[in-house]
Amino acid sequence: MPEWPIVGHAWAVRQLQYAVEHAEVPHALLFTGPESIGKNTLAELLVAAMLCRDANEVPCGSCLSCRKLRSGNHPDFVLVEPEDRTAHIKIDQIRDVERFLALTPVESAHKVVLIRGFESATAGAANALLKTLEEPPSYAHLLLLAADADLLLATIVSRAQHIALRPLPVAEIADALVSRWSIDAGQAERLASLSGGRIGWAVTAALNPEGYERTQSALQALLRVLREELPARFESATALAQDGAVLNETLEYWSIFWRDLLMIQTGHGDLLVYREQYPVFDVLARSVSLADCLRILRHLEHIQEALLSNANTQLAVENLLLDLPELGFDPQTQLAP
Ligand SMILES: [Zn+2]
CATH class of the missing domain: 1.20.272 (Zinc Finger, Delta Prime; domain 3)
Structure with missing residues (x-):
C-alpha cells in the first residue's frame, strides 16, 4: 500500500488502509480529537480511498472518481456540516442524509456521508441519526467527526468504530513543516510548540x-x-x-x-x-x-x-x-x- 499524504496518525492510517483493502470499512466510524488535529484530512482520505477506481493505488487522485470527489460532484458522497462555527447540525440535515442513503450507489460500491462537528448536533438530529445507524443499508458508511466522544450520545458512540486522534509530537510537526511545507526551521519550531500537537493549526498558521x-x-x-x-x-x-x-x-x-x-x-x-x-x-x-x-x-x-x-x-x-x-x-x- 502506498502512503496516504498525511502527517502522523500512522496507526489509524494503517487500520483504515487495511479496512479499505479488505472491504471491511465499518458502517459507522467516529473520528475524535481536538480542532485541527487531522480528523478531517484523515476522513477525506478514507472517503477518497473507498470511492477511488484505481486498481492499485488508492486514493490515486487522478481517476474520474477522485476528480469528481475533489470538485465536490461525486454522486455517492455527501458532506454535512454546521452552517457556521457557532451553528448546530440540524434535524433537516439528517433527513437529507436519510434521503441520500435511501437510494443505491450510482457509481461505486458505497455511499459515504461525512458529518463534521457532530458534537454540535441538536438532540433531534442526533436521535434521527441514531435511527439510521440502527439499520444502515449495506452500502452505507457514516463518518462522524467530533471533538470528543463524551459530547455525543452514548448510543451513537457504541454503534461506531472509534478512532481517537491524539496530538502529535512537537518534533514531528516541526519536521513536517520544514520538509513538506518548506517553512524555515526557526519558524517551524516556534509554530510547532504553539500548536499543542495540532498539525492542521501549525500548517494554517505557517501558510x-x-x-x-x-x-x-x-x-x-x-x-x-x-x-x-x-x-x-x-x-x-x-x-x-x-x-x-x-x-x-x-x-x-x-x-x-x-x-x-x-x-x-x-x-x-x-x-x-x-x-x-x-x-x-x-x-x-x-x-x-x-x-x-x-x-x-x-x-x-x-x-x-x-x-x-x-x-x-x-x-x-x-x-x-x-x-x-x-x-x-x-x-x-x-x-x-
Ligand atoms: Zn482514484
Missing part, C-alpha cells in the same frame, strides 16, 4: 500568518475592554461599531474565545479551538464565573443575529461591552515567565 495575527488582535481588543471602566467602554464601542466587517470578525473570534473559556471551566482544557492561547485563557477562565461565560456567549449569539437584521449597531455593541465583566488586571501579566 497564513495574517490569520494568526488577526486572532491576536481580537484577543488583545477583548483583554483591553475587560480592563476598561464604563466611560472607556463607550469609546471602545464607538470604535468597534465603525467597521462592520471588522466588527463581525471580532464578534466571531470572541464567541470562540468565550467557548474556549467555558471548556476550561468545565474541565475540557484539551479541546480548545485556540489551544495556543491556553496560558491567557486559563488565567481568564479562573477570573470570571461560569455564569459570566454562559451569559456572554448568549449575548454574543444574540448580537450576531441582531446585526443581521439591521439592529442599531452602536447600541448593540455598547450593550455587549457593558455586559462584559470587569477585570482589575491584565491576564497577560499573570503568566509564568
Whole structure:
C-alpha cells in the first residue's frame, strides 16, 4: 500500500488502509480529537480511498472518481456540516442524509456521508441519526467527526468504530513543516510548540500568518475592554461599531474565545479551538464565573443575529461591552515567565 499524504496518525492510517483493502470499512466510524488535529484530512482520505477506481493505488487522485470527489460532484458522497462555527447540525440535515442513503450507489460500491462537528448536533438530529445507524443499508458508511466522544450520545458512540486522534509530537510537526511545507526551521519550531500537537493549526498558521495575527488582535481588543471602566467602554464601542466587517470578525473570534473559556471551566482544557492561547485563557477562565461565560456567549449569539437584521449597531455593541465583566488586571501579566 502506498502512503496516504498525511502527517502522523500512522496507526489509524494503517487500520483504515487495511479496512479499505479488505472491504471491511465499518458502517459507522467516529473520528475524535481536538480542532485541527487531522480528523478531517484523515476522513477525506478514507472517503477518497473507498470511492477511488484505481486498481492499485488508492486514493490515486487522478481517476474520474477522485476528480469528481475533489470538485465536490461525486454522486455517492455527501458532506454535512454546521452552517457556521457557532451553528448546530440540524434535524433537516439528517433527513437529507436519510434521503441520500435511501437510494443505491450510482457509481461505486458505497455511499459515504461525512458529518463534521457532530458534537454540535441538536438532540433531534442526533436521535434521527441514531435511527439510521440502527439499520444502515449495506452500502452505507457514516463518518462522524467530533471533538470528543463524551459530547455525543452514548448510543451513537457504541454503534461506531472509534478512532481517537491524539496530538502529535512537537518534533514531528516541526519536521513536517520544514520538509513538506518548506517553512524555515526557526519558524517551524516556534509554530510547532504553539500548536499543542495540532498539525492542521501549525500548517494554517505557517501558510497564513495574517490569520494568526488577526486572532491576536481580537484577543488583545477583548483583554483591553475587560480592563476598561464604563466611560472607556463607550469609546471602545464607538470604535468597534465603525467597521462592520471588522466588527463581525471580532464578534466571531470572541464567541470562540468565550467557548474556549467555558471548556476550561468545565474541565475540557484539551479541546480548545485556540489551544495556543491556553496560558491567557486559563488565567481568564479562573477570573470570571461560569455564569459570566454562559451569559456572554448568549449575548454574543444574540448580537450576531441582531446585526443581521439591521439592529442599531452602536447600541448593540455598547450593550455587549457593558455586559462584559470587569477585570482589575491584565491576564497577560499573570503568566509564568
Ligand atoms: Zn482514484
